[in-house]
Amino acid sequence: MIGPSHSAASQENPIPIHIGVLAYRGNDQTLQSWSPTVDYLNRTFSGYHFDLLPMDIPTMNRAAAANTLHFTLTNPGHYVELETRYGASRIATLKNIQGGAPLTQYGAVIFTRADRNDIQTLDDLRGRRYATVDTSAFGGFQMAWREIKRHGITSLNDVQLVSLGYPQDHVVRAVLNNRADAGTVRTGVLESMSMWGQIDLQDIKVLNPVTNDFPFLLSTQLYPEWPFAQLPNAPADLSEKIAIALLSMSPDSEAAKAGQYAGWTIPLDYSAVHALLRELQAPPYEDFGKITVSALAKQYWPWLVAIGIGFIIGCSLLVYAHHLNRRLQQSSRFLEAEIQEHKLIKQRLLALNGRLQHLLTATPAMIYSCAPDRNCPTTFISDNVRAQLGYEPSEFLNDRQFWIEHIHPDDKMLVQKSMDTLLRQGAHHREYRFRAKDGDYRWLNDDVRLVRGENNVPIEVVGYWVDITDKIKAQELARRHENELAHCLRLTTMGEMATALAHDINQPLSAVRNYVQGCVLRLRAGQLDSQQLLHALEEVIGQTERAAAVVRHVRQFVGKEKPVLVTTDINELIRQAVHLLLPEARSADIPVHLHLHEHPLPVTVNPTQIQQVIINIAHNAFEAMAPLRKGDRILDVDTRLDDNTVHVTLRDTGPGVPRELLDDIFTAFYTTKSTGMGMGLSISRSIIESHEGRLWAEYNQSRGMVFTFTLPLARDNP
Amino acid sequence: MTTTSNQAITYVIDDDKAVRESLRWLIESVGLPVETYGSARDFLNSFSNDRPGCIVLDVRMPEISGLELQEHLKAHDIQTPIIIITGHGDVPMAVRALKNGAVDFIEKPFNDQALLDRIQHALQHDTETRNKQALLGVAKDGLAHLTKREHEVLNRVIAGESSKRIAADLGLSTKTVEAHRAKIMQKLQVKSVAELVRVTVACREST
Structure with missing residues (x-):
């Protein structure tokens, strides 16, 4: 149908x-x-x-x-x-x-009670009561029976079959209640019953256990x-x-x-x-293996003869076809190889061409050549100058002054001078500003090389420009950010020192007040002569100046100023920094001992930033030493000169940084303090490095930390 | 230092010279004698506990701190009152000072009049304390010189018993008891029975 x-x-x-x-x-x-x-x-x-x-x-x-x-x-x-x-x-x-x-395969599990020590293997099932749902069940009987037969038991008569009917839960219960010695169910039934709290898997022993990725107890192979x-x-x-x-x-x-x-x-x-x-030998193979060859031959001999003849003819045809096929395949393979090779060569050529095209058009570098003279009249320039600077190549080629006239007036002299260097050295690298078609100046990185001919005569200059405007801008931005960060850190540091500073301002204020109040009381009592009054007022002026000096120091330190490089004596910088630290040192009761080099050590630095580094390290040292007994707390600061390098060392007697953390302390946001951002040492290090120095930490011989930073000695000074 | 030997004196201890001298100026403005010291050690070296006075000191000082000085004085049973000047944020120190029995503390920046008032108060307190202790000294001396019988009488007087009752208890005549009592009051230099009771109790409590 x-x-x-x-x-x-x-x-x-x-x-x-x-x-x-x-x-x-x-x-x-x-x-x-x-x-x-x-x-x-x-x-x-x-x-x-x-x-x-x-x-x-x-x-x-x-x-x-x-x-x-x-x-x-x-x-x-x-x-x-x-x-x-x-x-x-x-x-x-x-x-x-x-x-x-969700599973697409299943198997069967053969099991007994966990306490049945007499049943360990499938062969132990001989003569036992063996429970199943139904002998026609695939998962519920046949799968397991295959395994059992493989392990010695050959006939259903070797066991006492107990058929319990569906659901398969009956089988599980019969085994657990000793109504059967062992049984089989499809996989998942035991786990499902356990999940519903009907049985405890501890009570079950799996026979012939199979271990693989399958998520359930298993005794057989898996079937779809x-x-x-x-x-x-x-x-x-x-x-x-x-x-x-x-x-x-x-x-x-x-x-x-x-x-x-x-x-x-x-x-x-x-x-x-x-x-x-x-x-x-289950349906459809119930007769499988039961029929002998002779019985088959007797029954079907005419067919067998016919099949035999057919088989011989078929084999001959097959051999011939195979032979033909091989020859065909050989020649076709040869042809294919040739075609393949051609294709490969073509592809390589195309790729090479594409690469060249890409390099010429997409590279940011503008390639040029010019005559070896101060104004460098352009003799060739790559097309990408149009995309990069907005000019037509012809504009360069037609005007001998075009290049030199478009250089920023402030840079022109330097560039012209650099041509002399080029003629002398043969290669040169320079950076300058060049006016683009849109009127903006672009920073160009210009890498040039001199080509010489016979007798060493300069023939031509070749080179390339790369627009580095973005890079320069990014550098400026980064510098600005660093300054802002440093400023932020100074504010934080001052915040931490505020209590001590407040004390330092309160002292002169109290004195002023005492003098003035004393004057008032004496005037009221009519006991004040002009000599006494003069003395008191002079004291008042002195104390006012003292308070003002504290405020001035703070403002100088916190103030956000442009980084200015000044050549100054590092010893003097340290004295000023320590002056700022004194209130804190006094309130923490930590003496600061200076061992400064006997001669001035000139360094070219941003004074505020270097002071910040000193204050930072000292401030950390104060905090580290705070828990110690008085007398055990000392901060030593010394300076020395070593081969044109100034070394500044701050030595504390605190407990020291744990060894496993020594590498981390210069990392941003690393802090052991409950307050603060952990930026101090990280910024300190970048400040010192931007001054071409180094900052590192090591352990004191006896106790505490040693922080050392170096700065190059200023060259122009004695 | 133009001070007479028994006038109450103010000792100013501060490591900050400007503050120390301004305090002298202020305190002398109300006619009080002042002695100034740059450290607690200097003060202890010259201090003799024979005059009423008070100590004004800064809680934060190098070497011997204000608190340590306070503890030192306490250990030597010197009761000269102390006014401790604290800076902002020294609350825990102030609490410790109070627990140690400091008379007073005052936070910087302070009102000058408040400081002067406290100084006056402390001086007066010290003067009174010293007077009381002088009186107590006489009484103690007197108590030490009572006879055994006088002691028996005194104990019963303090317990509130009448002369008659005391006489009956001790097997004496009332007259004899009265004579003992007069003798006791004379030795202790008191003028009434009430005073006798107060002084005796004070003496016994202080030993």
Whole structure:
């Protein structure tokens, strides 16, 4: 029977399609589980009406033989029988939910009670009560039986079979209640029961355990899940569409939920099932291996002769065809190799050309040549000057002064001078500003080389420009950020020193107040002569000046100024920094001992930044030493000169940085303090490095830390 | 230092010379004699506990801090009151000072009049304390010179018993008891029974 095509079908007269489903747990259960799936198909395909027919194995076999079924859904073992006998063909494999997990394969587990020490191997099952749902069950019996047979037991008579019927939970309970000695169920059943609290997996011992990636207890190899299969009379185009509909089913769909599955996957390989059934001599292989060769020969000898002759002819033809094929393949391979080689060469040429094109057009470098003279009249310039600077190459070539006239007036002299260097040294590198077509100046990095001819006569200058405006701007920005950061740090440092500074301002203020109040009291009592008044007022002026000096120092330190390089004596810088630190040193009761080099040590630095570094390190030292006993707390600062390098060393007697953290202390945001941002040493180091010096930390010989920074001695000074 | 030997004196201890001298100027403005010291050590070297006075000191000082000085004085049973000047943020130190029994502390920047008031108060307190202790000294001396019988009488007088009752208890005549009591009051230099009771109790408590 050939089914009518889908297009011919109509809504009014739907074509009935019969789906046989193995009802291993009774018709009601089957209808309940699978009706939603069939409903889904009915909703998806108009023009067909799908009927769900629950059947047992013999009924389904009969229906398949009578061509009244179009599709089947049955266990893998039975499917193989239908495939062999009735031409069934799988179109999808079930993604079953076992113990909560979606799996496309399953196996069986053979088990006994954990306390059954007398049953250790499958061979121990001999003579025991062995529970199963049904001997026709694939997962519930056949899978396990294959393993048992492989381990010595050969006949069903060797064990006492106990068939309990569905659901498989019965088997588990029978074993646990000692109504059976051992049993088998499909994988996932034990875990599912355990999940619902019905059993404890501790009470179960698995026989012949298999360990692999499979998530459940397992005693057998794995087999593919139930297939959805078409029978020969299913409409061909419909099978394909059903397969697509099944594969696209969502795990959340009502159909999947009702069937307790997670969807469908592409049809798997069922050869393992064939092998199992052959081994068990189960349908369709119930006669497998039972027939002897002689019996076969007796029964079918005419056929055998015919097959033999056919076989010989076939073999001869095969040998000849093979010979022809080889010759054809040889020549074709040769041709192919030639074509391949040509293709390769062409590709390489194209790639090379592309690379050159890319280099010439996309490179930011503008390549040029010019005559070896001070104004360097351009003799060649690459086309990308148009994209980079906005000028036509001809503008350079037609005007001998074009290049030199577009250099920034402030840079022109320097560039012209550098031509002399070039003539002398043969190669040179310079940076200058060049006016682009849009009127803006661009920073150019100009790398030039002199080409000499015979007798060393300069012939030509070649070189390239790279626009480094962005880089220069970024550098400026970074410098500005660094200044802002340093400023921010100074504010933080001052914040931390505020208490001590407040004390330093309060002292002269108190004195002033005392003098003035004293004057008031004496005037009221009429006891003040002008000499006394003069003395008091002079004291007041002195104290006011003292307060003002503190404020001035603070403002100088905190103030955000442009970095100015000044050549100054490092000893003097240290004295000033220590002056700022004195209030804090006094309040922390830590003496600061200066051991400064006897001669001035001139350095060219930004004084505020260097002071900041000193204050930072000292401030850290004060904090580190705070918990120590008085007398144990000392900060030593010394300066020395070593081969034109000034060394400044700050030595504390604190507990020191833990060794494992020594590498981290110069990292930004590293801090052991509860306050502060941990920027201090990181910024200090970048300040010193921007002065071409180094800053490092090491351990004091006895106790505490030694921070040393270096600065180059100013060259122009003695 | 134009001070007479028994006039109460203010000792100013501060390591900051300007502050120290300005305090002298201020305190002398109200006619009080002042002695100034740059450190607690200097002060201790010249201090003799024979005159009423008070100590004004800065809580933060090098070498011997204000607190250490306070503890030192306490250990030597010197009760000269102390006014401690604290800076901002020295609250924990101030608390410690109070626990050690400092008379007073005052936070910088302070109101000058408040400081002067506290100094006056402290001087007056010290003068009174010293007077009381002088009186107590006489009484103690007197107590040491009582006879055994006089002690028996005194104990009963303090317990509030009448002369008659005391006489009966001790098997003496009332007249004899009265004579003992007069003798006791004379030795302790007190003028009334009430005073006798107060002085005796004070003496016994202080030993």
